[in-house]
Amino acid sequence: MSSSHEPSPTLGRTASNRPSPARRPLASVTKAVAVGAAALLLSSCAVANSDGASGGGGGGGAASALRVVLQQEPPTLEPCEANLTSTGVVVRSNITEPLIERNPTTGDLDPLLATEWEQTSDNEWSFTLRDDVTFQDGTPFDAEAAAFSIDRAVNSDLGCNVEGYVFGESDLEVTAVDATTLTVTTPEPDPILPLKLSFIEIVPTSTSTTDKVREPIGTGPYQIDQWEVGTKLTLGAYDGYWGDAPAYPSVEYQWRGEGTVRAAMITGGEADIAMGLSPDDGIGENGVSYPNNETIALRFSGDIAPLDDIRVRQAINFAIDKDGIISSLYPNGDVVASQLIPEGVVGHNDSLEPWEFDLEQAKALVAEAKADGVPVDTKITLVTRTAQFPKVNELSQVLQEQLSQAGLNVELRMVDTTQHLQYQLRPFVTNEGPIALLVQHGNQAGDAQFTVDQYMSSTGAQSTFGTPEFDQKLDDAAKTSGDERQTAYEQIFADQNEEIVQFAHIAHQTGLLGIASGITYEPNSASGDELRIAEVKPAA
Incomplete structure (x- = not known):
């Protein structure tokens, strides 16, 4: 997908069955490569769990239970939190489904629970819905359920992550015209509303509107059978699914x-798919790489000294040896990042250069700020999430060391997913001093608006910065389309790096799955966030 590609928000095609996304050839992965800079790395030794998992396709037999091993247990399967990787990898398009599904390979919008859509005025869109779908509790899917789900995720007081990630403070007016017709009215013209709605998972009207649910009911090919907290989660195929039946009657997540x-x-035959691997993990020929669109960066709290001084934030950018980090920790496909989105996302600025590694310049900026009275000796807490991605522990320690070498007082704090969210999302932790948060941002939508609205606006769900002038640039860019949209967002990323410096970008990542020999699955850029089990088949 080129950097000028924009997913089409126009009419979708009619679908009699769930569409199959276009495929990208498998990329072979060589065996683990010895990694240099041993002083920067931590080695780990472990053995496989000896508890024999039942079923599975690893041996090439008849399809039974598909066994998937994740980096961590999902904190919740609440559908309106499905854009969180640890939740979405299980729930999205497995248990619940959206009205429209973005093809992660082509960027096109495919019909799902909605068969077609059109913009009927500047501020209104109309959607035609399927009439042959039921939820897993037997109730029918209709426009009332669609309107309810949008209202619950966007207009309620639940504080859904998808609200901040996709819609911000904008509420939507949703109307069920009849059983199969839905209209959505936006407060301002929104040329990519169908793309935004692809992030809202549809739930029945019986779903709580006062509390988030841990185990949802949806329209997807699988329903929750049993969740043994701390041990495993089992899904079973939903017999009443409107689309093609999946190949596996059940899925077991550990x-x-x-x-x-x-x-x-x-490699030991205890799992069929393993998520979040590194070439150094010993996966060998069972490793399959894929074009992950995740970017890792440090995000700074901009209202607490010394991180409220742009010179200190610039110094951190100069202090990070991004090339060294990639060559020693992630040498199999990661590239140095200059912005929060990779090539292929609308708005990516090809002309931006990454900050160069210049430790002396970093030290000089810190010294200059100190001479002006900035308390550069104040402890900065570097917050990172355990098991967020491969070698995150090693990376965190490298970052702590490199920032300390620039003359800053940095303390590393590793936290779990629930704790990390308290730093990542509003309302932020405010009583622990200045925070440098390691974030991993994936723009699955393929459009820069989903990045800048949450990370760069004054009220963004994951933004600690912002000015009225910059907010206006974001608002203006959101109303554009085509080449004008591309140019507007290119300028926004350039302005962020020059005028605001809320981030120290590190790398655009490449993903690696472990796939057993008895399994056929071709990963794509969304696989790390939404592993669609219906696309997994036993090997022929």
């Missing part, structure tokens, strides 16, 4: 924090 353990479960 979770292991060590990548070497997850890899050993594949």
Whole structure:
């Protein structure tokens, strides 16, 4: 997908069955490569879980239970939190489904629960819905359920992550015209509303509007059978699914924090798919790389000294040896980042250069700020999430060391997913001093608006910065389309790097799955966030 491609928000095609996304050829992965800079790395040793998992396709037999091993247990399966990787990898398009589904390979919008859509005025869109779908509790899917789901996720007081990630403070007016016709009215013209709605998972009207649910009911090919907290999660195929029946009658999710353990479960026949691997985990020929669109960066709290001084934030950018980090920790496809979105996302600025590594310049900026009275000795807490991606522990320690070498007082704090969200999302932790948060941002939508609205606006769900002038640039860009949209967002990323410096970008990542020999699955850029089990088949 080129950097000028924009997913089409126009009419979708009619679908009699669930569309199959276009495929990208598998990329072979060589065996683990010895990694240099040993002083920067931590080694780990582990053995595979010896508990024999039942079923599975690893041996090439008849399809029974598909066994998936994750980095961590999902904190929840609440549908309006499905854009969180640890939740979405299980729930999205497996348990619940959206009206429209974005093809992660082509960027096109495919019909799902909605068969077609059109913009009927500047501020209104009309959607035609399927009439042959039921929820897993037997109730029919209709326009009332669609309107309810949008209202619950966007207009309620639940504080859904998808609201901040996709819609911000904008409410939507949703109307069920009849059983199969839905209209959505936006407060301002929105040329990519169908793309935004692809992030809202549809639930029945019986779903709570006062509390988030842990185990949802949806329209997807699988329903929750049993969740043994701390041990495993089992899904069973939904017999009443409107589309093609999936190949596997059940899915069993387990979770292991060590990548070497997850890899050993594949090579030892205890799992069929392992998520979030590194080439160093020993996956060998069972490793399959894919074009992940995740970007890792440090995000700074901009209202607490010394991070409220732009010179200190610039110094951190100069202090990080991004090339060294990639060559020693992520040498198999990651590239140095200059912005929060990778090439292929609308708005990516090809002309931006990454900050160069210049430790002396970093030290000089810190010294200059100190001379002006900035308390550069104040402790900065570097907050990172355990098991967020491969070698995150090693990376965190490298970042702590490199920032300390620039003359800053940095303390590392590793936290779990629930704790990390308290730093990541509003309302932010405000009583622990200045925070440098390691974030992993994936723009699955393929459009820069989903990045800048949450990370760069004054009220963004994940933004600690913003000015009225910059907010206006974001608002203006959101109303554009085509080449004008591309140019507007290119300028926004340039202005962020020059005028605001809320981030220290590190790398655009490449993903690696472990896939057993008895399994056929071709990963794509969304696989790390939404592993669509219906696309997994037994090997022929």
